Amino acid sequence: MTDPDRRGPAPAAEDPWPAPRARGPVEATVTLPGSKSLTNRALVLAAVADGPSVVRRALRSRDTSLMAAALTSLGAVVDTSGDDWRVTPLDAAAPAGDVAVDCGLAGTVMRFVPPVAGLATGAVSFDGDPHMRKRPVGEVLGALRTLGIDVTGDALPFTVRGTGSVAGGTVVVDASQSSQFISALLLAGARYERGVDVRHDGQPVPSLPHIDMTVAMLRQHGVVVDDADANRWSVAPGPVRAVDHLIEPDLSNAAPFLALAAVSGGTVTVRDWPAATTQAGDALRGILAAMGCMVTRTDAGLTVTGPDELQGVDLDLHDVGELAPAVAALCALATTPSHLRGIAHIRGHETDRLAALATELGRLGADVTEHPDGLELRPAPLHGGVWSTYADHRMAHAGVVVGAAVDGVLVEDVATTGKTFPDFAGSWAALLDRDV
Numbered sequence: 001m002t003d004p005d006r007r008g009p010a011p012a013a014e015d016p017w018p019a020p021r022a023r024g025p026v027e028a029t030v031t032l033p034g035s036k037s038l039t040n041r042a043l044v045l046a047a048v049a050d051g052p053s054v055v056r057r058a059l060r061s062r063d064t065s066l067m068a069a070a071l072t073s074l075g076a077v078v079d080t081s082g083d084d085w086r087v088t089p090l091d092a093a094a095p096a097g098d099v100a101v102d103c104g105l106a107g108t109v110m111r112f113v114p115p116v117a118g119l120a121t122g123a124v125s126f127d128g129d130p131h132m133r134k135r136p137v138g139e140v141l142g143a144l145r146t147l148g149i150d151v152t153g154d155a156l157p158f159t160v161r162g163t164g165s166v167a168g169g170t171v172v173v174d175a176s177q178s179s180q181f182i183s184a185l186l187l188a189g190a191r192y193e194r195g196v197d198v199r200h201d202g203q204p205v206p207s208l209p210h211i212d213m214t215v216a217m218l219r220q221h222g223v224v225v226d227d228a229d230a231n232r233w234s235v236a237p238g239p240v241r242a243v244d245h246l247i248e249p250d251l252s253n254a255a256p257f258l259a260l261a262a263v264s265g266g267t268v269t270v271r272d273w274p275a276a277t278t279q280a281g282d283a284l285r286g287i288l289a290a291m292g293c294m295v296t297r298t299d300a301g302l303t304v305t306g307p308d309e310l311q312g313v314d315l316d317l318h319d320v321g322e323l324a325p326a327v328a329a330l331c332a333l334a335t336t337p338s339h340l341r342g343i344a345h346i347r348g349h350e351t352d353r354l355a356a357l358a359t360e361l362g363r364l365g366a367d368v369t370e371h372p373d374g375l376e377l378r379p380a381p382l383h384g385g386v387w388s389t390y391a392d393h394r395m396a397h398a399g400v401v402v403g404a405a406v407d408g409v410l411v412e413d414v415a416t417t418g419k420t421f422p423d424f425a426g427s428w429a430a431l432l433d434r435d436v
């Protein structure tokens with residue numbers, strides 16, 4: 001299985017990586033790579049569209065390369081040679097043959113590609129990294145069976161046998177573990193004979209902005225989506241118009257960079273911050289302001305200036321759980337207590353993030369309590385030590401944020417950031433005037 005961007009093109013960092021320390025206020029302007037969520041949606045929509053299209057300034061990272069490879073194996077042509085990726089959609093009539101899809105550790109590949117595989121012809125077997133076999137996908141696979149697709153299995157490894165057409169119809173899923181269950185069924189649903197009508201039944205769906213992103217992008221492709229009622233999304237059958245997308249910078253990956261301003265009392269600007277966006281990372285503006293930062297958006301981008309004393313916060317991060325690792329790192333460095341709640345679902349992310357954050361922050365001296373759905377942190381002096389990342393890019397982000405403020409933090413496998421950010425270590429070290 002191909003895995004070209006596991007380490008990115010940059011020289012491998014020392015492992016464990018001595019996280020560079022901010023010796024004073026960091027003053028920097030950064031240009032971030034494109035959004036993973038936007039790139040992988042744009043690729044899926046291009047693969048089921050009615051003509052060729054271009055994904056401009058696509059993110060080139062492990063997750064997006066795996067998505068491009070997966071769609072290619074289903075019969076789409078994805079030319080990733082330049083910054084703008086050119087996609088020719090898959091031809092349902094042309095047998096893809098029996099192929100294998102590597103999901104790596106990408107939730108978007110494991111959940112968004114099986115509904116597309118039903119539209120190809122042939123047996124498509126899915127597998128991924130060891131931890132990926134533990135991440136939930138059974139609700140999506142059960143829904144696909146209800147919609148008329150032959151699927152064997154309830155977790156990785158599983159097989160989808162596509163026949164080139166899917167009946168579609170109504171399904172009920174419990175998406176309380178991941179919003180991606182809903183997005184997955186909506187993205188390809190217009191191409192099903194009866195479209196798809198998805199209802200959620202269960203505890204509240206997390207990460208709703210990501211479903212809004214899916215719906216907004218479907219509408220850009222001319223797909224009719226009814227999301228007027230809570231917990232119900234209905235996609236009318238019809239063509240998915242080919243549309244070129246320009247990918248915004250990844251605002252969730254902005255978290256560690258803006259956090260650097262917060263912990264060093266410096267000023268960091270992230271260029272090209274969109275004035276309007278469906279990205280969950282936009283919530284960083286409010287979160288950092290609540291922690292005492294000065295946050296301004298101008299034509300130059302989003303600028304954050306850190307306070308003299310970082311304030312703790314009491315926040316429900318249910319909608320923006322992917323920000324939790326970086327925010328937890330900031331809370332551990334704050335001068336007042338914090339409570340992060342509503343994020344039980346992040347136990348099903350790249351690792352059990354609540355357990356991982358409690359363990360790693362605790363190991364460096366943080367006063368942290370792990371709850372079933374969150375973390376409580378009280379001010380405590382932190383010290384250096386090894387920070388394990390559990391193959392989780394956002395655990396690495398949290399580790400380097402702590403390491404910017406505390407001497408002697410050694411971040412294991414910082415290269416795991418290649419999941420969504422090529423050469424993260426190089427970009428981070430450059431801000432702190434250090435070679436990798």
Ligand SMILES: O=C(O)C1=C[C@@H](OP(=O)(O)O)[C@@H](O)[C@H](O)C1
Pocket residue numbers: 036037038107108177178179180183206207210321322345
């Ligand atoms: O659809 C997407 O692109 C994503 C949805 C969210 O997943 P969950 O709903 O599982 O939290 C988010 O955390 C993930 O990083 C990306």
Ligand SMILES: C=C(OP(=O)(O)O)C(=O)O
Pocket residue numbers: 105106107108322349350394420
């Ligand atoms: C949860 C995440 O990723 P995935 O798309 O693999 O679910 C994440 O990037 O924080």
